[in-house]
Amino acid sequence: MEINDLTPAELRVWQAFATGTEVDFREGTEPEGAPERTLRAAVLRTLLLNGPSESGEIAALKVRGARVTGPLDLRYATVDSVIHLTHCRFEHAPDFVGAQLRYLSLRDSEMPGLSVTRARIDGSLRLTRCRFGGAVRVDGAQIAGVLFIDQADITVGDTAQPALQLNQVSVDDDLCAHHLRTRGRIRLDGATVAGSLDLEDAELHNPGGNVIDAEALEVGANVLGRRLRAHGRIDMRGARIPGRFDLLYSRLSNPGGTAMRASSCVIGEVWLRKGPPIEGMLNLRRSQIEHLNLEPEMLPDQVRLLDLTYTSLTPHEPPERRLPMLERDEDTFDPHGYEQLTAAYRRTGDDHAARLVQLAKQRRHRTTLPWYGRLWGHVQDATVGYGFRPMRALGWLLSLLAVGSLAFALQAPPALKADEAPHFNAVFYTLDLLLPVISFGQESAFAPEGGQQALAYVLVLTGWILATTVIAGVTRTVSRQ
Template structure:
């Protein structure tokens, strides 16, 4: 055996020992005499290494290669300096100890099977099958098809490992314990293609905390389509990756809660725990990825974060994807078809591109929201078309979106609770809840500022209790397009502001609040349809408010008036007065004063509250005509009398009725003539309607004006009065007095109406 060993050493060729034992002491002696070894190295095949191979602290300038060898005891390389070390298809049932190892080129453990549970001074509490703490590898660390079966918790313990090349744990690499690379510095890539990492107790399967990776991290299928599997948690807290992190067709799962310095309050059952991690390139989950447990990327820095359609994030009742306070330099995309059970949280995150959630299915969030993006800043769009969210809310409280928020055809189901929560958010573009959007729960838009449009055309909004849409204090600078397909039971737009109100008044719910709701114009719901400036539907809409408010009427009238629809504005204000009266009288226990006011207001309404002067003008003209005709015919005019200062009485025909009373006849004498009256002169009176200029001349037209329009005096009514000694005179007196009262009312209404119109001009 010794001769074979020396021949292999001197010639630099493979020494095949055919499963015979080789004394570890002989190997050590050769390593201590490098002049006896060919520069190509010492290569041993099919040997059983007997005894302890202890090369600790040695400086070995030639390669050491072992193939298909069995080591009875764990080889020791602590502090050694080697040119190259290869343990290919070897069996190490007791483990491998190489803390502080320095390898100029590669450390290759490919297709070897390593077991054991060594404990070293590097850790006083944990055991591991392989120890590489503070080792330095000038080339690559290769574990192609390597199988590690530790007797303890850890498979590889390599804290602060430094590798100038890549670390490749690929092509069927299996580890039934923790692979620990905390604080490692790897200049190349970390390749886990087809790796199988299992932690039976559900703890940490791969620990990469504080790792610095100069290349990319690959957790993908290998050339034989073997899928990577990690049963346990991947810890990457504060890791730094200069390239990409690609996870493809992987099965990841962690069930044990996270503890220790990298723990967060919601890390129970976390599959990937990477708070404060940084990935300079893309972070992609591709193919058929199944992640059982949450992905914690909080406080991290990432480029493009991407999940392809067949990915499933399953953290039911917990946080499925945690991006709280993360700095995302590009977009975050969950592609159409991604299924998420649990909560996606981006609270306080900054997204440099778009947040894309098209066609994603969200469910089972526990007590929290399905999507939480409170105080999140998105420079681009939030696109969630066809999003399906069941059992929780989409919460964007205080978020700022640089462009549009699009939930076209999305389905949000969270009965009696919130479905969409945009309280105090700022959307610089438009908000689309249209084209088949459906919400079963409350959509809250209160105090939200929208730089573009709020588009609800074709949306369905329902809630079993409360408002289907709560938008108190909403500001939408590009207009509100409220052509919803259905909304029930109520809408609250108290204090909302917009430029264009485009709606169908007939489709509003049975209850709605619009106190303080302001808009500048009415607009069409579609580009093909003209705006509706018909006052009738708008008045009916205002009348259906949950409670009477005068402000919405006044604002609608102002909008009509500012756009030249004066008649419509007046109709709205007339309706306001009418509904105000109804609201006052409907109140229980209305006082007599209020009821009297209501009665007077009802009378005033007959004349359009001053907005319809014709309603008072035409009756006034009719009354003038009636009085004029009556005072023109003999049956009316014939009963009038006038008295001059001397007491002479005249009729409109000029017939002198009385000049002065006759003195009583002397006793025993007869009067001058038969009758009650006579003249002082022997001449007979002549017909004169003006009484010889002693009274105002009678004119039926001016008499009618003087009677019906008491605001002016023509002197006719003061001069001519009905003779109440006759039946027709008594009737005429009552008729004229009533006409005066009616004329006063109608004239006053007419004057006030014109005064109101003058103020409106």
């Protein structure tokens, strides 16, 4: 392209390129679409690939407030100059597929879409406050600096297509997307972010569908989502987040479906607090979380926690407020969940709460047994609370001892051998009937008749039941320790 073919606006940009001088078309009074503010994309392409240079100067394309006509096609191009096309309006979606760039900033610009698929950027990619009327594709790109999508607005007409494709992207620094607004799905499958992923104050819409696909996402530090508003399903299966997954004050909504799936993840800390109740199912199955900061108020009606492992649980709440989250997993009885909650209480020194969780575990397990198992479970629960309330056994024993002693004291049973029988003692005779192992020599020496014989059978049977349940409870206690 000859310099004589350039418009006055293009000539200004051409002459400023060699020294990296910025050209700001917003300084004039011309309207946005005026020729004085219009640049052809073909001119910009030629400038970036074969533009002039000056000795001792660093060439750069720095333009503000221009209207760019025609497609800016830099597919698989190698561009050694920094690109600043800010506050611009593009008629066509810029195409940087497979390009090698030093630095690209389209900040505050408006365009129908953008493609940076498989591009390699030695610096940062800045899309701050951009407005996109179509899909933004950064999938497979390698970005050595920061990826800025903060305060951007992305809307696609067909929500079946991703609004923002970041799958397999590699970012060597942070991915900054706070205050991001999207209408459509965000794909982060297999993405790698060396720093933190910032989604604070973002508003993501794809009702009835996936709002974030982030399977096998790897983040080097934190995922920050304070005050995040997600209207759709968040899928983070298999994600690796060594730092904090922060969802304080967030609103997760996908009524009738799964609001968030973070199964099979490895996460340092998960913070779910200060927000409204999650609308939709929460799935944390098979995940490993070092610290779970969870308020019961945020839990939805359906929770999936099968094989979830966590080291600590805050804030400290009584078991009555924590147990419902285990009972909301309706698919199966998960003893592992009760053991995890028990261990969390024991780490804080709250042994009483730990015992209540274990008691709740036995009661939940009872519902899965056949009728005879449930019957025996009710007996153990009523007598000694499955061994977690041993004082009940003492109460039963004292009550039965009092009843038996009184009944036999009013009328002593006849002796089997009157000349050999010891002196009858109603208390020790009742103890002989109640205690299946210990013998005081009373039971074998006297033979009750009639109603006393029936009472003796009841005392013997009750004694065996109490002894069996106490032994079962002691066995469970010893095995836990």
